[in-house]
Amino acid sequence: MTKHGAVVVPEDAVVAVAAGRHFSFPPPRTAGAGDLCKKLAAQQIDLGAAVMGSWLDSMKASSPRHRLMAPAVDAEHDEWMEKHPSALGRFEAVAAAAKGKRIVVFLDYDGTLSPIVEDPDRAVMTDEMRDAVRGVAARFPTAIVSGRCLDKVFSFVRLEELYYAGSHGMDIQGPTAASTHHGPTTTPKGEEESVLCQPAREFLPMIGEAYAALAAKVEAIPGAKVENNKFCLSVHFRCVDERRWGAVAEQVRAVLRDYPRLRLTQGRKVLEIRPTIKWDKGEALRFLLSALGFSSGDGANDGDDAFPIYIGDDRTDEDAFRVLRARGQGAGILVSRFPKDTCASFSLRDPSEVKDFLRKLVTCAAA
Ligand SMILES: O=P(O)(O)OC[C@H]1O[C@H](O[C@H]2O[C@H](CO)[C@@H](O)[C@H](O)[C@H]2O)[C@H](O)[C@@H](O)[C@@H]1O
DSSP states (O other), X not given: OOSSSEEEOOTTOOOOOOOSOOOOSSOOXXXXXXXXXXXXXXXXXXXXXXXXXXXXXXXXXXXOOOEEEHHHHHHHHHHHHHHSOXXXXXXXXXXXXXXXXXXXXXXXXXXXXXXXXXXXXXXXXXHHHHHHHHHHHHHSOEEEEOSSOHHHHHXXXXXXXXXXXXXXXXXXXXXXXXXXXXOXXXXXXXXXXXXXXXXXXXXXXXXXXHHHHHHHHHTTSTTOEEEEOSSXXXXXXXXXXXXXXXXXXXXXXXXXXXXXXXXXXXXXXXXXXXXXXXXXXXXXXXXXXXXXXXXXXXXXXXXXXXXEEEEEOSGGGHHHHHHHHHHTOSEEEEEOXXXXXOSOSEEESSHHHHHHXXXXXXXXXXX
């Protein structure tokens, strides 16, 4: 970002920033989740015909290319960084808050462990990042929490000692190989046995049908791509000419009319179709903490023995940040170069800083 002249804020900048809330860490436990967190949680898109325009607005809002004057951008960025300081810069504060507690690490995949790329099949992570995650998993229970299906995200990460929560947390599996950290559920098991939670199992046939219908309709639009994430679907429009985003939205809406038990949420240049059940990355975080032997988070002072660190870049990660904030526990870290509305306490700029943070965590634990 230059300091002079007009600046084009790249696609993932979301410039509507929450006013007022200042940095406080550890965050106070909020009764409920607070207005901003409620607004950010599970950004569901309305399917009514009258709101077709708002679909498009929503798709554009997640990918703005505003022209802003640099001083305004800088001032806004500085203000945002005061509220969401760098987790690297404030590492000592994080370490101090975690002292005497058991750290549990939750990592989103796309945009967090791997950079965002045009082709979802090529979103590989580097060997250096893999080493950093391996190092963390050797010391702390560690989970990957992704919108991808389990098999796909595992094929990218390739670490058997981790927990995986695929399909936005609707498909949770324990480690398939031993790590140095054996919680109650971490004994190596056969593949079928290691499935811990699949709350949307009954939706599998419906998701399969919707996938076939969407693939037939949407893939006729140049650049559009439908990805089957087992318990949810992703309709990608990153490579679609913006003038045709309306057509993508219209086709998705047409298919969803036949499936009232499926709902639509939104990620980074992707429309996500998932079951209407109340389950998201936040619920997956709760489930895993409980499976690891930490308390469920339902009552006062629950889970005080754990220090969950959740790192993610997307709207869907807000559900997990919201849970941490509601529990007044751990640290939520948003990966973003730009100011965004978020319930996270800290920020990191990109996957490279995520890698540095993970390495620092390992060094600190070794010390
Ligand atoms: O929860 P995540 O692990 O962050 O997964 C969310 C979605 O990530 C992928 O899409 C995003 O990354 C792609 C590769 O960089 C990019 O091309 C796309 O525009 C992004 O939206 C994945 O393909 C989706 O299925 C996930 O839902």
